[in-house]
Amino acid sequence: MKNAMCEMFGIEVPIFAFSHCRDVVVEVSKAGGFGVLGMARMSPERVREELRWIDAHIEGRPYGIDVLMPTTYQDFGGHKFDAEQLFPRRQLEFVRTMLDEAGVPPLPPDEAHAIETALVSQFNFTPQESAEMIEIAMEHPIKLIVNALGSPPPSLVERAHARGIKVAALAGAPKHALRHKQAGCDFVIAVGTEAGGHTGHVTSMVLWPRIVDAVAPLPVLGGGGVGRGRQMAAALALGCEGVWCGSVWLKTAQSEVTPEIKAKMFEAGSEDAVLTRSVTGKPCRTLRSRFTDAWDEPGAPETLPAPLQAILWWGQGRTRVERARVKDFLTYPVGQIVGDMTEETSVRQVVYEMMSELVEAKDRLNGVVG
Structure with a gap:
């Protein structure tokens, strides 16, 4: 294919794959x-390890990173973790009682404390944390930096462009997209409510052309x-130059x-x-479970x-549920295309x-409109 995104990155097809894998x-x-x-949630050491592995296996093909660059945040750094003090008692007991009554075995106290302490660090999204990740990433041949939380700071855009790295950001409304444009982004990713993970309330069919025009x-x-x-x-018919896929x-x-x-996804x-706030505190589209319903x-x-x-879900719930393999409580961020996901396949087959x-x-449309 030949379009703006293929030319920008020297790729054959404008399919952009977001993945934690x-x-x-x-x-x-x-x-x-x-x-x-x-x-998200990677330590600096993990970032280095992942990018080194990608460099060794990607055969010179282009790739990018998606980071969280918050403008507002709550810094938990330096605080000793204590579930009884960090969480309000009502919410803490709600989760514990829910799982106890369902017969989900609890974790040993020392292990639970260690997991939750690590989670506090992983979810400690601050500008300093993001900057450290980006510094490490810029030591590698990345071609794109995407901000999943608002517009990227001007200093980042300037540094990235000086190194030949493109910058983009996710938008769930035209006003967000305009801010990204003003911030110097090279392109915008318009994400409709059908998406998995954190998302807005406007459908892709409505949102895409509005952001394209904006x-x-x-x-x-x-x-x-x-x-x-x-x-x-x-997406292409509505003016987009390619697609951003995660759940598939x-x-x-x-x-x-x-x-x-x-x-569970295949079923x-x-x-x-x-769309629920139960797993992150923000509207997040995830697989329905007894936890989300509760x-x-x-x-x-x-x-x-x-x-x-x-932190409450991951520390008090998710690890218990996944270790016990209790199907009814299992959940994972996924979009509405989960209904089309019925069997395992390969990445290459999905692209093909x-x-x-x-x-x-395209051929069908050509036949209709002549």
Whole structure:
């Protein structure tokens, strides 16, 4: 294909893959697309390890990183962790009682404390933490830095451009996209509510053309509900220069999800990708479970603000649930395309099928409009 994004990065197809899994990043880039490694919750040591591995396996293909650069944050650094003090008693007991009554075995106290202490550090998103990650990343041949939390700071844009690195940011509304353009982003990623993870409330069909018009002539990638060629065709028809995909890679053999979660995804429908605050404290589309449902029941407490709710779920719930393999409580961020995810495949096959279906959609449209 020939368009702005393919020319910008020297890639064959404008399929941008967001993933926390280095294997997916490498395989997408090797298949002609562009892999982007999500670095949330990674330590500096882990960032170095992941990027070194990618460099050794990607065969010179371009790739990028996705980082969290918050403008507002709560700094937990330097605080000794104590669940009884960090969490309000009502929310803490709500989670503990829920899992106890379901027969989910608790973790040994020392292990639970160690996990939660580590989580406090991992969720300690500060500008200093982000800057350290970016410094490490710039030691590697990355071609793109994406900010998942607002517009990137001018200093970052300037430094990245000086090194030939492109900069982009996610947007869930035209006003956000305009801020990204003013900040100097090279393109904008318009993400509709169908997307997995943190997302807004406007559908891709409505959002994409609005952002395309708002930031023209800046290129736009369409994200949210994209996992097939027909959806890619829709994005291109609405003015996008490519697509941003995340959930579709979870069904591949290379993805990071456990076999139990993958099996649950294969049984799920699109309606099972629910928008909830129960796992992070912010609206996050994730796989429906008894945990997500419990917070919507009458008498349930209010969810905690981010990142406390995420630490509560990961520390008091997720590790217990995944270790015991209790299917009803398993959840994972995933978009509404989960309804199309019915069996395991490979990253390369996903790219091939998307491009084949894109060609079919184009031929069908040509036949209709002449």
